[in-house]
Amino acid sequence: MVRDRSVKGKGSYETSYYICTDHLSLELASKATRKHWHIENQQHWALDVIFxxxxxxxxxxxxxxxxxxxxxxxxxxxxxxxxxxxxxxxxxxxxxxxxxxxxxxxxxx
Structure with missing residues (x-):
């Protein structure tokens, strides 16, 4: 999966590889990955920013x-x-x- 982001007008791309035991469509794999990172970000944001x-x-x-x-x-x-x-x-x-x-x-x- 290729992720791209833009910070202060500069773009960057990162390729990430995931291992899964199921055969997923691109759409389903994309949703699963976003859900995973949403949970990760939600849990750790406060610890990173506040603490x-x-x-x-x-x-x-x-x-x-x-x-x-x-x-x-x-x-x-x-x-x-x-x-x-x-x-x-x-x-x-x-x-x-x-x-x-x-x-x-x-x-x-």
């Missing part, structure tokens, strides 16, 4: 895995917390407001 996961430089032992688990745990706490604020705004509010932070940490649904 700057890609910029982390933790290498010792299982530290990287442990921190990734902590980030996902915190992300889920804020997602499940009440209110219409975005996760970054909830994080900011928790940083400045002890009562709100305790509410997020100790209130379960």
């Amino acid at each position: 700057k996961e890609d910029e982390q430089r933790i290498y010792a032992g299982d530290s990287a895995l442990n921190m990734a688990c902590c980030r996902r745990f915190v992300q889920n706490l804020f997602r499940k917390s009440e209110g219409n604020l975005s996760v970054p705004r909830k994080m900011n509010q928790a940083a400045w407001n002890k009562d709100y932070r305790e509410k997020v940490l100790f209130t379960s649904d």
